Amino acid sequence: MTKNYNLFLEDTYKNTYWITIIDSNKAWKNLAIFAITHWNEPVWLQIFDYLVNDFNISKKLKKWKIFLIANNIKAYKKYRKTKDISSYRFLDDNLNRISNKDFKKWSYEFKRLDELKEIFKEIDLAIDLHSVSKWNDIIWLCDKKHLKTAKSFFNVETILIDNMWKTWALIWEFLRNNKEAYWIECWNHISNDGFEKAKENILNFLQKFSSIENVKITNNFNEVYEFAKEIKVKTNNFKFTKDFKWWFNKIKIWEVYSIDWEEELKNNFWKDIFLGIPAKNPIKWDWAGFLFYKN
Numbered sequence: 125m126t127k128n129y130n131l132f133l134e135d136t137y138k139n140t141y142w143i144t145i146i147d148s149n150k151a152w153k154n155l156a157i158f159a160i161t162h163w164n165e166p167v168w169l170q171i172f173d174y175l176v177n178d179f180n181i182s183k184k185l186k187k188w189k190i191f192l193i194a195n196n197i198k199a200y201k202k203y204r205k206t207k208d209i210s211s212y213r214f215l216d217d218n219l220n221r222i223s224n225k226d227f228k229k230w231s232y233e234f235k236r237l238d239e240l241k242e243i244f245k246e247i248d249l250a251i252d253l254h255s256v257s258k259w260n261d262i263i264w265l266c267d268k269k270h271l272k273t274a275k276s277f278f279n280v281e282t283i284l285i286d287n288m289w290k291t292w293a294l295i296w297e298f299l300r301n302n303k304e305a306y307w308i309e310c311w312n313h314i315s316n317d318g319f320e321k322a323k324e325n326i327l328n329f330l331q332k333f334s335s336i337e338n339v340k341i342t343n344n345f346n347e348v349y350e351f352a353k354e355i356k357v358k359t360n361n362f363k364f365t366k367d368f369k370w371w372f373n374k375i376k377i378w379e380v381y382s383i384d385w386e387e388e389l390k391n392n393f394w395k396d397i398f399l400g401i402p403a404k405n406p407i408k409w410d411w412a413g414f415l416f417y418k419n
């Protein structure tokens with residue numbers, strides 16, 4: 125880790141930790157970029173570092189105010205000590221799946237989200253940044269209604285669409301208030317290629333909405349998939365039945381795709397579906413993977 129990351133580990137905004145503000149001084153709208161929602165995905169802190177220290181974003185931004193928000197630094201500090209990229213992705217709960225007011229209130233992630241929600245009120249547009257535990261497509265996720273916009277500024281292999289209100293994802297906090305929000309999964313947690321792709325896409329994103337000097341958007345995508353189902357792990361004896369090298373493995377009708385203790389999970393959708401596995405070691409009560417339709 126470079127010492128520069130410490131900037132993002134120290135900044136506060138309105139008494140809330142780990143928020144760095146970049147102001148164009150033409151701030152009629154506020155844009156938020158989230159990093160480290162999961163503690164083992166530090167590539168996006170690397171992107172914060174790049175934007176602030178190498179790209180010099182504060183000089184190049186033509187409009188809006190950017191909030192760089194490091195979501196789960198407490199968990200990240202624990203990860204830095206272990207350096208185990210396959211370790212758990214949070215302290216108590218998945219920050220990207222915290223449901224509502226009745227959720228476990230003692231959980232660190234619940235409390236953190238609660239304080240962030242105050243800041244969210246100031247945000248008009250948000251993007252949440254993630255990475256995965258193996259070599260994959262770079263994937264853009266958005267609500268169905270934002271697909272057309274997403275197509276106009278991302279350079280990714282795949283776009284995933286969903287009714288985000290079903291997911292309890294962090295960006296849902298914005299969508300339910302009729303704001304625009306996106307989510308990106310870049311390659312391996314710690315890889316230089318992942319960093320380069322992440323950099324390109326975040327500059328595209330900033331150019332599209334906030335306008336920055338000397339950046340030309342190169343946009344492209346290969347496929348669009350739509351979420352069909354999330355696969356939850358119920359026991360400690362969960363496994364997928366095939367060797368999954370890619371995000372989108374075709375599963376034929378009635379084919380078994382995983383076994384959870386003695387329960388066989390099959391494709392009962394009456395058409396071919398596709399399986400994606402972003403986490404290397406799925407753990408009980410967390411999600412293990414997702415099923416998709418090809419759009």
Ligand SMILES: [Zn+2]
Pocket residue numbers: 161162165253254255
């Ligand atoms: Zn993540």
